[in-house]
Amino acid sequence: MLNAVELGQWESGKSVNDIAACQGIRIRRHCRPAASMAEVEAEMGAPRNILEKIIWDKEIEVAQGLARNPLEEVIESAGKAPPTRDFYGALAAAHKRNGVPALIAEVKKASPSKGVLRENFDPVQIAQAYEKHGAACLSILTDEKYFQGSFENLQKVRKAGVKCPLLCKEFVVDKWQIYYARAMGADAVLLIAAVLTDLDIKYFLRICKELGLTALIEVHDEREMERVLAINGVQLIGINNRSLETFIVDTSNTKTLLEKHGDAIREKGILVVGESGLFNPDDVAYVQNAGVSAVLVGESLVKQADPGRAIAGLFGKELVH
Ligand SMILES: O=P(O)(O)OC[C@@H](O)[C@@H](O)c1c[nH]c2ccccc12
The missing domain is CATH 3.20.20.70 (Aldolase class I)
Known part of the structure; x- marks a missing residue:
């Protein structure tokens, strides 16, 4: 488990990538709202590999999905699924x-x-x-x-x-x-x-x-x-x-x-x-x-x-x- 300091950092969203790196994870996350890949790259630089690129695109996509189908609604339909x-x-x-x-x-x-x-x-x-x-x-x-x-x-x-x-x-x-x-x-x-x-x-x-x-x-x-x-x-x-x-x-x-x-x-x-x-x-x-x-x-x-x-x-x- 994370210690209190790490948990605090994680909760504040400040250094998710530092924590990830400590665990040997090479993929960096953007973790902030962005409308396009260009916007993400302006902040992060170019993706280091295809997986990192997929993940950055996925973060944009999830934000769009959330706007279309808010979490509460999706949780409700998950509860009703067979x-x-x-x-x-x-x-x-x-x-x-x-x-x-x-x-x-x-x-x-x-x-x-x-x-x-x-x-x-x-x-x-x-x-x-x-x-x-x-x-x-x-x-x-x-x-x-x-x-x-x-x-x-x-x-x-x-x-x-x-x-x-x-x-x-x-x-x-x-x-x-x-x-x-x-x-x-x-x-x-x-x-x-x-x-x-x-x-x-x-x-x-x-x-x-x-x-x-x-x-x-x-x-x-x-x-x-x-x-x-x-x-x-x-x-x-x-x-x-x-x-x-x-x-x-x-x-x-x-x-x-x-x-x-x-x-x-x-x-x-x-x-x-x-x-x-x-x-x-x-x-x-x-x-x-x-x-x-x-x-x-x-x-x-x-x-x-x-x-x-x-x-x-x-x-x-x-x-x-
Ligand atoms: O088409 P293959 O070589 O039989 O591989 C299937 C599957 O393992 C692969 O699609 C896969 C494994 N892990 C993934 C994660 C994401 C996307 C795809 C994958």
């Missing part, structure tokens, strides 16, 4: 049933590193195909600017009656996004340790718990893993093989982090998700041997003519529900 489905339970059960890591299949149109992955993009059709072919859970990208996703896609998939629990794949920087995700039908949200301080993560975990949402906490390096393991109440950790700062993908990242922390993770009953850059049964077996119980896969499925059938190709066998 109940959450058990994201963690669905992964654990599918892993046990199939003997391979449970699949979180991602509804992903584009990415900043690869551009458009699929021209003819129907989120509901893709989600239904994933479900039919044994995905345990789905991940729906909601970022518009960099991934061509939307909260509307999330809502559409939920309303179409897809039963797999849904992860809202968003760059969360503000609690408003968590309530909004729940209001639009999410069962889980992503929290990225490279962006959020320990206090942010603890606070957002509390909100998730109140809403019945599962949090998937994403780490990419040693320091982030250590920080997240020191936080109580974490159920799901995603190890991203892709650096969101450089786009470099290296599946041995999952292995390295689990060699060191696997025991602590198992003791706590935390389930690990291997994320990004998985294309074939060898890749899946590699991260499975490293200790993951689930995998998060977008590109290799969404790029194929039939993303549902692509699942059997990825695992080397059909998955069953």
